Amino acid sequence: MVNAIINDAKERMEKAGEALQRELQNIRAGRANVSILNRVEADYYGVMTPINQMAAIQIPEARVLLITPYDKSSLDAIEHAIYASDLGLTPSNDGSAIRLVIPQLTEERRKELAKEVKGQAENAKVAVRNIRRDAMDTLKKQQKASDITEDELRHLEEQVQKATDVATKNVDAIAKVKEEELLTI
Structure with a gap:
């Protein structure tokens, strides 16, 4: 029972x-x-379907996404879904595929995104x-x-604290990697 709480x-x-x-994967890093x-989901015969299930998505260049639908009739639906999304990208339709060019980030925007990463990392730490608090209460x-016993309680609290420290370090490492990715030009 006690091990189940810690696990x-x-x-x-x-x-x-x-x-x-x-x-953090949803934060664009200029690549x-x-x-x-x-x-992003598109209307495919009346059903909202994720684009990655409707098309092959490739990266032909460092800042370009190439979306090739499996069914060419869904090209317009995919294009409209990208326009309607909060990505802020303009799709370029060539009749058989859609190209999305990711704009280069400004230094100011990079710093804003780094702050956003820190905020999300802090939310994960919370x-x-x-x-940890729930486990300690239990x-x-x-x-x-x-x-x-009281001695077992102290030992188990130490185990929970060690797990918390490991998880916090993991969150910091994840955030650091994303910040470096954002701040690298």
Whole structure:
């Protein structure tokens, strides 16, 4: 029972890091990245379908995404979905494929994005600390119910704290990698 509490806390802390990584993939770094289209959906025969399921997405150049639909009739729907999305990119339709040119970021915009990365990393750390608090509360309830001794409680609290430290370092590492990517010209 007690090990289940700690394992659950560790698992949830890892998921906080994974969620941060997914969120950071959506931040454009001035380079073409297929993941920026993950949340864009187009109307395909009346069903909203993710673009990455409707088309092959390639990176022919460092700042260009090439979207080639499997069904050529969906080309206009994909183009309209990109226009309607919050990407801020203008698609170029050549009749058989769509090209998305990722504009070069200014120094000011790079710094803004780096601040956004720090904010999202801090949110992930808050989530980790909340998970830690929940685990500690559960352990204290176990001790009050006389399921574990006070010495066991201290030992288990140390384990939870170690897991928290590991998760926090992981979040910092993820954020650092993304910041370096953003600030590299």
